[in-house]
Amino acid sequence: MGFFNFLIYLAIMMGIYGILSLSLNLQYGFTGLANFGQVGFFCLGAYITTIITLAFGMPFILGLFGSMAIAGLFGYIIAIPTADLREDYWAIVTLASAEIVRMFFLNEDWVVGGGVYRGGAFGVGGIPQPFKSHFSAQAYPFFYFAIVLVCLLAAYLIINKLTRSPFGRVLKSIREGEDRLAQAMGKDVKGFRLKTMAVGGMFGGLAGCLWAHYYGFISPNQFLPLETFIVWAMVIVGGKGNNRGSVFGAVIIIIFYHSTRYLKDYIPIEEVTLASLRMVAIGILIVIVMLFMKEGIIKEKKPIY
Amino acid sequence: MTLIQVIINSIIRASELSLLALGLTIVYDILKFANFAHTELAMIGAYLAFLLNVGLGISIVPAAIIASIATGFLSILIDRAVFRRMRGSIGIVVMVTSMGVGIALRNTVRAIWGPDARNYAVPLQKPLITPWFRITQLQIWIIIVGVLAMVAFYILLHYTTLGKAMRASSDDPDLAQASGIATEKIITYVWFIAISFASLGGILIGMETYVQPYMGFAIIIPVFCAAIMGGIGNPYGAMLGALVLGFAENFGLYINFGKVLNLGGLLPFSKDLFIPTGYKPAISFVILIVVLLVRPRGILGKKKEG
Amino acid sequence: MLRVIDLYKSFGGIQALAGVSFDVERGSITGLIGPNGSGKSTCFNVISGFYAKDSGEIYFQGKRIENLEPFQIARLGIGRTFQIAEAPEKMTVMENLLLAPKAQTGESIFNVFFRSSRIKQETEEHLKKIVSILKLVQLYDLRNEYAGNLSGGQRKLLSLARILLFDPYLILLDEPTAGVNPTLINDLMVAIKRLRDERGKTILLVEHNMRVISRICDKVIVLDSGIKIAEGTPREIQNNEKVLEAYLSGSSKKQLFHEDTGS
Numbered sequence: 001m002g003f004f005n006f007l008i009y010l011a012i013m014m015g016i017y018g019i020l021s022l023s024l025n026l027q028y029g030f031t032g033l034a035n036f037g038q039v040g041f042f043c044l045g046a047y048i049t050t051i052i053t054l055a056f057g058m059p060f061i062l063g064l065f066g067s068m069a070i071a072g073l074f075g076y077i078i079a080i081p082t083a084d085l086r087e088d089y090w091a092i093v094t095l096a097s098a099e100i101v102r103m104f105f106l107n108e109d110w111v112v113g114g115g116v117y118r119g120g121a122f123g124v125g126g127i128p129q130p131f132k133s134h135f136s137a138q139a140y141p142f143f144y145f146a147i148v149l150v151c152l153l154a155a156y157l158i159i160n161k162l163t164r165s166p167f168g169r170v171l172k173s174i175r176e177g178e179d180r181l182a183q184a185m186g187k188d189v190k191g192f193r194l195k196t197m198a199v200g201g202m203f204g205g206l207a208g209c210l211w212a213h214y215y216g217f218i219s220p221n222q223f224l225p226l227e228t229f230i231v232w233a234m235v236i237v238g239g240k241g242n243n244r245g246s247v248f249g250a251v252i253i254i255i256f257y258h259s260t261r262y263l264k265d266y267i268p269i270e271e272v273t274l275a276s277l278r279m280v281a282i283g284i285l286i287v288i289v290m291l292f293m294k295e296g297i298i299k300e301k302k303p304i305y
Numbered sequence: 306m307t308l309i310q311v312i313i314n315s316i317i318r319a320s321e322l323s324l325l326a327l328g329l330t331i332v333y334d335i336l337k338f339a340n341f342a343h344t345e346l347a348m349i350g351a352y353l354a355f356l357l358n359v360g361l362g363i364s365i366v367p368a369a370i371i372a373s374i375a376t377g378f379l380s381i382l383i384d385r386a387v388f389r390r391m392r393g394s395i396g397i398v399v400m401v402t403s404m405g406v407g408i409a410l411r412n413t414v415r416a417i418w419g420p421d422a423r424n425y426a427v428p429l430q431k432p433l434i435t436p437w438f439r440i441t442q443l444q445i446w447i448i449i450v451g452v453l454a455m456v457a458f459y460i461l462l463h464y465t466t467l468g469k470a471m472r473a474s475s476d477d478p479d480l481a482q483a484s485g486i487a488t489e490k491i492i493t494y495v496w497f498i499a500i501s502f503a504s505l506g507g508i509l510i511g512m513e514t515y516v517q518p519y520m521g522f523a524i525i526i527p528v529f530c531a532a533i534m535g536g537i538g539n540p541y542g543a544m545l546g547a548l549v550l551g552f553a554e555n556f557g558l559y560i561n562f563g564k565v566l567n568l569g570g571l572l573p574f575s576k577d578l579f580i581p582t583g584y585k586p587a588i589s590f591v592i593l594i595v596v597l598l599v600r601p602r603g604i605l606g607k608k609k610e611g
Numbered sequence: 612m613l614r615v616i617d618l619y620k621s622f623g624g625i626q627a628l629a630g631v632s633f634d635v636e637r638g639s640i641t642g643l644i645g646p647n648g649s650g651k652s653t654c655f656n657v658i659s660g661f662y663a664k665d666s667g668e669i670y671f672q673g674k675r676i677e678n679l680e681p682f683q684i685a686r687l688g689i690g691r692t693f694q695i696a697e698a699p700e701k702m703t704v705m706e707n708l709l710l711a712p713k714a715q716t717g718e719s720i721f722n723v724f725f726r727s728s729r730i731k732q733e734t735e736e737h738l739k740k741i742v743s744i745l746k747l748v749q750l751y752d753l754r755n756e757y758a759g760n761l762s763g764g765q766r767k768l769l770s771l772a773r774i775l776l777f778d779p780y781l782i783l784l785d786e787p788t789a790g791v792n793p794t795l796i797n798d799l800m801v802a803i804k805r806l807r808d809e810r811g812k813t814i815l816l817v818e819h820n821m822r823v824i825s826r827i828c829d830k831v832i833v834l835d836s837g838i839k840i841a842e843g844t845p846r847e848i849q850n851n852e853k854v855l856e857a858y859l860s861g862s863s864k865k866q867l868f869h870e871d872t873g874s
Contacts, residue, residue, distance in 0.1 A: 004621050017525060030502065032397070034401065036404070045720055051707075055694055056588065066786065081598045082594070082598070083599065085394055085597055086396075086601075087394050087400075088338065088339035088397070088400055089533060089597055090534065091339065091400060092339070092529045092530075095525075096589075096591070096594070097594075098528050099586065099587075099590065100591075101589055103584060103586065106583065107583040112724075122590065134365075159725075161723060162720065162723055164715045164731065165716060166709070166715045166717030166723075166730065166734075167719070167720060167723050169702075169706060169709060169710055170710065170718055172699065172702055172706070173699050173702060173710055175699075176395070176698065176699055177395060177396070178698060180661065180693065180697055181693075181697040181698070181699065182710070183661070183681040183682045184659065184682075184685050184691050185682075185685060185687065185713075185773070186682050186686040186714075186777075187682055187718070189538075191556065195720055206386070207488060222374045229404060232401065236401065241701075241737050251850075253402065270379070272419060272420060273419075276415040276416035277412070277416050278412075279412035279415075280408070280409050280412040280413050282405075282408060283406065283407070283409030283410075283411075284405070284406065284409050285405070285407055285789075286401070286405030287405040289397060290354060290402040290405065291387065291390055291402065292389075294398065300701070302703060302757070303703065303705070303706060305703075305754060305755060
């Protein structure tokens with residue numbers, strides 16, 4: 001890949017993962033919902049948009065809104081029976097639900113739209129790229145980056161406004177796992193958790209949609225729990241409870257992740273080994289940050305009156 | 306597949322799961338966090354045994370024992386390096402940290418040994434075949450080891466000073482510490498027991514199937530399920546949970562729900578309806594979610610009020 | 612204002628409340644006392660909805676509330692403090708207090724995006740009230756401190772300030788003077804009385820400090836081992852034999868109780 005194209009690729013990844021981080025931070029950093037199944041929203045978004053645009057031939061914008069709606073709905077529904085569970089149980093439940101989503105798309109190999117969409121283990125290709133015909137092959141990535149950037153900005157502005165509002169204040173009051181105070185103040189704590197999961201889900205789905213249309217090909221292997229952990233690393237390292245931190249975390253981790261790719265040109269090391277070592281580094285990074293820098297690099301700002 | 310075979314498969318699976326779930330639950334009880342690196346440590350045990358068995362040519366039984374003990378010690382090291390600094394932190398925080406530890410462990414193994422599946426150097430198993438079921442010698446051993454381990458743990462818990470101290474720490478950690486039961490020491494012992502048992506479980510699973518870097522992650526949900534279902538913190542609950550799960554998974558695939566819906570001819574439902582094998586892992590997830598909704602503290606869990 | 616009828620609540624094998632009934636009159640300061648383990652906190656928690664009752668009825672201003680969620684009970688106008696003064700560690704004093712006002716427009720997602728000017732207006736009004744209350748309890752200088760950094764006494768003040776802002780009809784105070792500096796206790800008593808006298812609040816408090824009880828309560832209810840053993844003015848209670856017995860031999864009485872239930 002040419003250097004410029006590589007940069008655009010990185011930028012698009014930062015955008016997509018930035019949205020994922022913002023979503024996870026809303027759930028964990030602000031509301032204390034430790035979602036170990038963030039990849040579930042990602043996966044759902046990707047597949048829903050594929051079904052809408054590829055199998056049913058609808059325009060991109062419908063795919064976009066469809067992914068967000070369905071992923072948001074999924075977040076809400078999963079939370080209804082589980083939102084008041086203890087944090088650790090909740091983490092396991094979310095991990096499990098994300099795996100169920102992935103398993104669903106792995107096993108259900110429907111053939112829709114005259115063989116155009118064929119689900120299952122081999123994945124789905126030929127996902128239409130929005131407005132591709134209007135641009136040359138070189139210019140298109142820039143255009144797509146513009147789309148991603150707009151989405152990232154929208155996500156940032158929306159989530160930021162939410163977290164700075166009285167709504168966000170209530171979220172902060174329940175995030176430490178002790179919600180009695182909020183209850184005593186008349187706040188419908190469960191309702192807040194449900195809504196957070198819906199919003200978080202929506203943006204997770206958005207990221208999935210952007211991913212699917214960029215790659216043009218999706219398969220269940222792209223949505224392993226591994227992805228959730230990478231997003232966790234971004235949220236934690238960047239700074240939890242802090243929206244700029246989430247985006248910053250995405251940028252840092254992506255840079256780290258992809259810059260080490262070229263190491264293999266200088267060190268005699270295999271691709272697979274390198275990939276594994278990268279993940280070891282990420283794991284250690286999470287541990288170190290949690291031990292010594294729990295707040296992350298960009299700390300949460302204290303509102304001053 | 307006969308009913309007896311399904312029962313046998315269930316018991317085998319329950320045995321494996323109980324070795325893993327037991328460790329998870331006692332660590333949770335003492336340290337108050339869900340250790341997401343638990344099954345990874347079991348995987349490490351499996352790989353260490355592989356190293357000893359295939360790499361150094363040691364026969365499988367001593368290799369398994371040495372590997373389990375070694376992994377037990379490794380867990381103590383990890384506790385010293387990481388978790389000890391977090392005594393008193395909120396559960397999620399330690400949980401997320403353990404996630405990081407798990408990632409690091411899993412990928413270290415993958416970096417060293419690669420992603421491919423490995424097998425132990427065990428002589429080929431000739432199964433015992435009867436018209437109703439078949440079972441290999443290894444599988445019989447899995448059941449025996451599982452039962453022995455549970456018995457050993459029971460004896461430990463009720464007939465040794467350590468066991469008494471463990472129970473005291475479990476019921477009231479502040480009181481235990483105040484009355485001079487050295488809690489850090491207990492924690493060390495708990496890690497060792499928990500993880501050496503877990504390693505044994507991992508090795509048995511590795512022997513029955515194969516050893517690969519994601520084997521720990523593949524069973525983390527069933528193991529958590531078993532522990533939570535039985536009431537996290539309760540070792541007997543973990544065993545019970547493992548039993549329930551073992552049976553649920555195997556019967557879940559075996560039962561023809563079409564026949565169930567048919568109600569023996571009462572209802573006009575005549576199709577065969579089985580849970581597809583691809584969804585086997587989903588069975589434990591769904592059961593877990595149902596259990597958590599109906600009885601969040603698990604079957605034998607302690608009630609926490611207020 | 613509040614009527615509790617025949618409340619039963621048990622935990623495991625222990626019967627914390629065994630048929631407790633009492634009334635709290637509007638505009639009164641009522642005390643709830645009893646030796647340790649008598650069921651006072653349990654009573655509070657059941658009334659405010661944090662524990663589910665086994666059986667019994669609770670009426671608040673004529674409405675049945677015993678099966679409602681805590682937040683629904685709070686919205687009806689019952690505010691409470693907690694023994695260990697609850698305060699989210701990572702929120703500042705100011706943020707804590709901004710939580711308190713009821714029915715905030717900005718707590719609905721729709722409103723955050725479509726009614727932001729109204730929210731801003733509301734926040735301004737709230738801030739004015741908060742500033743005056745902060746100055747009243749002398750926490751104004753600490754307004755931007757994280758609640759986690761406050762001392763125990765300061766947290767109690769914060770709880771009080773929060774309740775003031777929350778503005779309920781009935782205030783449940785859970786051991787308001789526990790762990791408080793003796794010099795402050797007088798101020799607290801004055802504050803509680805003013806709440807009733809100037810703002811018409813009704814107050815139910817759980818207390819161990821008998822001086823406080825006798826000074827400010829109109830009526831006192833005494834519990835022991837989950838049963839109401841006496842009810843009356845502070846003076847009547849002080850001279851009540853059953854009450855004295857309960858406090859003196861409190862521990863031995865419990866011993867008997869446990870043996871009876873075999874636990």
